[in-house]
Amino acid sequence: MNGQEVAFLILAVIGGLAGLLVVTSRNVVHAALYLVVALASVAGVYLLLAAPFVAFVQVIIYVGAIVVLILFGIMLTRAPVGRRVLDNTLRARVGAFVVGAGVFIMFTVFLGGAFGDERIENQGATATEALGESLFRNYVLPFEAVSVLLLAALIGAIVLARRD
Amino acid sequence: MPALKGVGLLKGLGVTLKTMTRPAATRQYPHVKPDLPARSRGVIALIEENCTVCMLCARECPDWCIYIDSHKEQVAPKEGGRARTRNLLDRFAIDFALCMYCGICVEVCPFDALHWSPEFEYAEHQIEKLTHEMDTLRTWAYSVPAPDPLEEGAIEPKEIESARKAREAVAAKAAAAAEQARAAAPPVPAPAAAATQPAAATTTGAAAGTATTTPTAAAPTPVAGDAAPAASAGAAGAGTTTAAARPADVEVEPGIDQATYDRLLAAGESDRTARAKAKAAYMRRAKAEARAAQAAGATEPAPAPAAPAEAAAPTQVPAGEGAPAAEPASVETPAAATAAPETAPPAPSAVGTPEGAEPAADARDPDARSPEGDPTASGTAAEVVAPGAAAAQADAEHLEIEVDQETYDRLIEAGEPERTARAKAKAAYARKLRAAQRDGGGAGS
Amino acid sequence: MIDAARDLLDNYWVLMPVKVLAVLAIFLTFPLVVGYMEHKVMAHMQARLGPMEAGRFHGVLQLVADGIKFVQKESIIPKAADKWVFALAPAVALIPAILVFGFIPYGPDLVPIRSDVGLFVTLALSSVSVIGVLMAAWSSANKYSLMGGIRAAAQLIAYELPLVLAAAAVAMQAGSADLAVIVERQGWWGYIVGPLVIGFFVYGTAALAELTRPPFDMPVADSELVFGHLTEYTGLRFAFFLLTEYAGIVSQSAIAATLFLGGWKGPFLDGPWWLAAKVLALSFVVIWARSTYPRLREDQLQSFAWLRLVPVSLALLLVVGFLKVYEVGI
Numbered sequence: 001m002n003g004q005e006v007a008f009l010i011l012a013v014i015g016g017l018a019g020l021l022v023v024t025s026r027n028v029v030h031a032a033l034y035l036v037v038a039l040a041s042v043a044g045v046y047l048l049l050a051a052p053f054v055a056f057v058q059v060i061i062y063v064g065a066i067v068v069l070i071l072f073g074i075m076l077t078r079a080p081v082g083r084r085v086l087d088n089t090l091r092a093r094v095g096a097f098v099v100g101a102g103v104f105i106m107f108t109v110f111l112g113g114a115f116g117d118e119r120i121e122n123q124g125a126t127a128t129e130a131l132g133e134s135l136f137r138n139y140v141l142p143f144e145a146v147s148v149l150l151l152a153a154l155i156g157a158i159v160l161a162r163r164d
Numbered sequence: 165m166p167a168l169k170g171v172g173l174l175k176g177l178g179v180t181l182k183t184m185t186r187p188a189a190t191r192q193y194p195h196v197k198p199d200l201p202a203r204s205r206g207v208i209a210l211i212e213e214n215c216t217v218c219m220l221c222a223r224e225c226p227d228w229c230i231y232i233d234s235h236k237e238q239v240a241p242k243e244g245g246r247a248r249t250r251n252l253l254d255r256f257a258i259d260f261a262l263c264m265y266c267g268i269c270v271e272v273c274p275f276d277a278l279h280w281s282p283e284f285e286y287a288e289h290q291i292e293k294l295t296h297e298m299d300t301l302r303t304w305a306y307s308v309p310a311p312d313p314l315e316e317g318a319i320e321p322k323e324i325e326s327a328r329k330a331r332e333a334v335a336a337k338a339a340a341a342a343e344q345a346r347a348a349a350p351p352v353p354a355p356a357a358a359a360t361q362p363a364a365a366t367t368t369g370a371a372a373g374t375a376t377t378t379p380t381a382a383a384p385t386p387v388a389g390d391a392a393p394a395a396s397a398g399a400a401g402a403g404t405t406t407a408a409a410r411p412a413d414v415e416v417e418p419g420i421d422q423a424t425y426d427r428l429l430a431a432g433e434s435d436r437t438a439r440a441k442a443k444a445a446y447m448r449r450a451k452a453e454a455r456a457a458q459a460a461g462a463t464e465p466a467p468a469p470a471a472p473a474e475a476a477a478p479t480q481v482p483a484g485e486g487a488p489a490a491e492p493a494s495v496e497t498p499a500a501a502t503a504a505p506e507t508a509p510p511a512p513s514a515v516g517t518p519e520g521a522e523p524a525a526d527a528r529d530p531d532a533r534s535p536e537g538d539p540t541a542s543g544t545a546a547e548v549v550a551p552g553a554a555a556a557q558a559d560a561e562h563l564e565i566e567v568d569q570e571t572y573d574r575l576i577e578a579g580e581p582e583r584t585a586r587a588k589a590k591a592a593y594a595r596k597l598r599a600a601q602r603d604g605g606g607a608g609s
Numbered sequence: 610m611i612d613a614a615r616d617l618l619d620n621y622w623v624l625m626p627v628k629v630l631a632v633l634a635i636f637l638t639f640p641l642v643v644g645y646m647e648h649k650v651m652a653h654m655q656a657r658l659g660p661m662e663a664g665r666f667h668g669v670l671q672l673v674a675d676g677i678k679f680v681q682k683e684s685i686i687p688k689a690a691d692k693w694v695f696a697l698a699p700a701v702a703l704i705p706a707i708l709v710f711g712f713i714p715y716g717p718d719l720v721p722i723r724s725d726v727g728l729f730v731t732l733a734l735s736s737v738s739v740i741g742v743l744m745a746a747w748s749s750a751n752k753y754s755l756m757g758g759i760r761a762a763a764q765l766i767a768y769e770l771p772l773v774l775a776a777a778a779v780a781m782q783a784g785s786a787d788l789a790v791i792v793e794r795q796g797w798w799g800y801i802v803g804p805l806v807i808g809f810f811v812y813g814t815a816a817l818a819e820l821t822r823p824p825f826d827m828p829v830a831d832s833e834l835v836f837g838h839l840t841e842y843t844g845l846r847f848a849f850f851l852l853t854e855y856a857g858i859v860s861q862s863a864i865a866a867t868l869f870l871g872g873w874k875g876p877f878l879d880g881p882w883w884l885a886a887k888v889l890a891l892s893f894v895v896i897w898a899r900s901t902y903p904r905l906r907e908d909q910l911q912s913f914a915w916l917r918l919v920p921v922s923l924a925l926l927l928v929v930g931f932l933k934v935y936e937v938g939i
Binding site for chain 3: 173176177179180181183184186188189190192
């Protein structure tokens with residue numbers, strides 16, 4: 001087991017635990033903070049895979065923006081200040097379990113089906129330039145499709161938020 | 165013209181940058197003393213000699229922060245009549261932890277015993293220490309500036325007036341006595357008569373050298389006594405000195421002195437100030453002229469009577485020693501503390517009362533009798549302290565204030581600033597002297 | 610001798626501690642210098658003198674004295690507060706602020722941690738600091754803190770966008786996200802000559818807002834919110850937040866100087882001193898803005914970000930991209 005694998009194990013354990021705590025935590029804000037840890041350990045994994053650009057974009061977008069938005073949303077709505085907890089009802093728990101289990105099974109099946117036992121060799125460092133080229137040459141159509149999807153979501157949000 | 169958007173933002177930056185290059189407006193207080201106006205309301209000071217224990221201040225105080233203790237004392241009657249009682253101040257303290265500096269006590273005090281003093285450095289670490297007793301309150305009074313002189317031609321304050329009348333009566337009496345004496349006695353050179361009136365007017369050493377050997381031509385003490393109020397007049401609230409010095413009241417049309425006005429404007433004074441000052445200048449001149457005209461019309465007012473001679477009282481003080489009495493026997497007032505010379509030797513000063521009683525007698529002038537401590541009235545009384553004959557001065561509460569050298573040296577050694585040391589030493593001296601007098605007075609009466 | 614030192618420094622295990630110590634030294638000196646500068650500059654701009662006693666000469670040791678005072682103070686955690694989050698928040702805010710200093714190119718070969726996405730690293734780290742602010746705001750169990758937290762979140766979300774877009778315009782112009790390369794591709798006058806001067810203003814404004822410095826200090830608006838997320842903090846934890854703020858000024862000034870002002874390059878004698886001078890000059894501007902402008906209102910702040918800065922930075926990106934594609938030299 002080389003250093004990289006040790007680091008991966010540590011990151012995986014931290015990320016997995018944090019992920020578990022995100023869904024079991026009875027305090028929404030704690031859940032959001034555990035999410036920061038989980039996302040950061042994912043960024044760490046990206047770094048191990050020699051993809052620093054993806055890693056730091058992960059931090060900027062997820063930690064710097066998404067989690068902040070989640071926290072903002074929590075504070076703006078229910079805001080259980082301090083130690084007070086906000087527990088879910090049984091129905092919500094069952095629903096969450098079903099959704100979580102479904103996603104887990106789906107990813108397991110899909111990833112297992114796609115890669116199986118195939119061993120993927122560790123590649124050299126991904127230059128940011130190479131990443132850009134593949135994104136804007138080879139995968140430009142999916143990229144644009146995602147952009148359109150996000151734009152649609154944005155417009156949808158505005159429509160929903162408008163009063164008149 | 166609508167300014168370009170954003171120009172205001174740049175202007176704002178310019179303002180702050182400009183301010184930064186200029187010297188700061190603040191003062192480094194503990195290192196640099198603040199430049200306060202003379203009448204700053206820093207603390208309330210007490211001139212305890214003026215206090216009659218009327219309790220008005222304590223009663224008016226919204227915070228009840230003034231504590232006064234006193235006792236009553238019988239005063240022997242003068243010529244018959246019943247004995248009088250009067251209050252003597254034992255304790256006067258202000259708790260500055262409670263005081264809210266409203267100044268009502270200063271306002272209500274009828275005898276000018278309380279004053280605003282510019283002293284402000286009396287912070288303490290313990291709240292009890294903020295209760296200041298009268299010795300401290302007294303030392304603060306030394307920095308109270310003298311009141312402004314009264315306006316020219318203002319009505320004479322009552323107490324000054326009564327003192328003046330008493331003095332004139334005495335002087336007349338003395339003059340008559342002197343006349344008598346001259347008629348009776350061989351012509352001995354008695355220059356005393358000549359010198360006195362100017363003294364009354366100028367408040368300086370009055371009865372210069374009354375080197376007379378006649379027993380009747382006694383020391384010029386009443387005049388010397390007159391000098392005292394004059395010296396203290398500024399502080400005591402009376403701007404005038406004697407009747408002769410007080411100009412007659414004349415009425416003139418108001419106008420403006422153009423030359424003064426132009427000069428002041430050129431000097432950069434504001435128009436309002438310049439006009440006011442020019443008007444004042446004009447009024448001064450016009451009144452002087454009017455007075456001169458009046459004087460020319462009337463007969464010259466006769467010079468005040470000659471050196472008073474006490475017919476009945478052959479004083480034991482050698483006449484030669486009478487002269488020092490003319491030293492301004494400064495009444496202890498703020499002005500006296502700040503302005504009056506402190507050099508007056510307390511030693512050989514002639515004792516003089518209008519009655520001219522024996523040296524052991526009460527030094528007070530019954531005519532100008534006043535409650536103890538009333539600054540102006542008592543100041544006019546001939547209360548000259550003669551420590552040489554201290555026992556005689558049982559009641560004289562107005563003292564030559566000197567510095568108690570021992571206290572002064574001790575305080576300087578203890579590291580007190582020179583000013584504090586001097587003030588405290590003065591207070592110590594005054595206390596000692598007064599105590600001595602009281603004792604002496606008690607023994608005498 | 611020099612060769613021996615060089616050989617020694619080639620050893621990773623020698624070099625790394627040296628780098629760490631150097632970064633820590635920078636982290637512990639510059640923010641204090643800027644803090645002292647803030648005291649003095651602001652005082653003089655307000656016709657005052659500022660600290661004059663500590664350290665005998667014009668209060669030079671004022672911040673040291675402040676630090677000693679903070680250490681002595683009781684560290685209070687409110688009863689209703691979420692203890693762990695409350696205690697961790699200063700660290701979450703402070704550590705990214707320290708790490709940023711590791712990625713800044715101080716000189717031609719003086720980059721403690723070189724990364725070809727250095728620009729994104731610094732931006733990512735400065736956005737992590739926000740989490741610390743939000744943790745502090747929420748865990749204090751204080752409505753003023755919470756309001757401050759909400760404002761901080763809204764403000765940081767709004768201003769992150771123009772900040773990143775302006776930085777992206779620079780990366781596009783330089784053709785790299787490596788801060789060292791970005792500096793090397795600038796002349797000593799930086800990108801201040803050309804269309805990127807607009808980017809400089811956009812970046813500067815957005816960075817000021819990111820730092821929640823006046824006039825963008827609504828999250829800690831003392832007249833409305835006591836002290837925002839810092840209301841309940843005392844002693845050393847409060848000091849850490851203050852240190853984070855000053856470190857943020859220094860690091861943002863350093864990044865702005867690197868991106869737009871030519872970093873360590875100067876008209877003569879290139880070196881770290883030029884970066885230091887530029888950082889101090891930009892910090893001065895930050896303080897200058899603080900003592901000049903009144904605080905914005907919350908809605909003004911939001912509309913300024915979304916209606917002014919974002920469109921301007923998008924347009925800038927467009928212009929820079931156009932010039933780059935058609936190879937019109939800037």
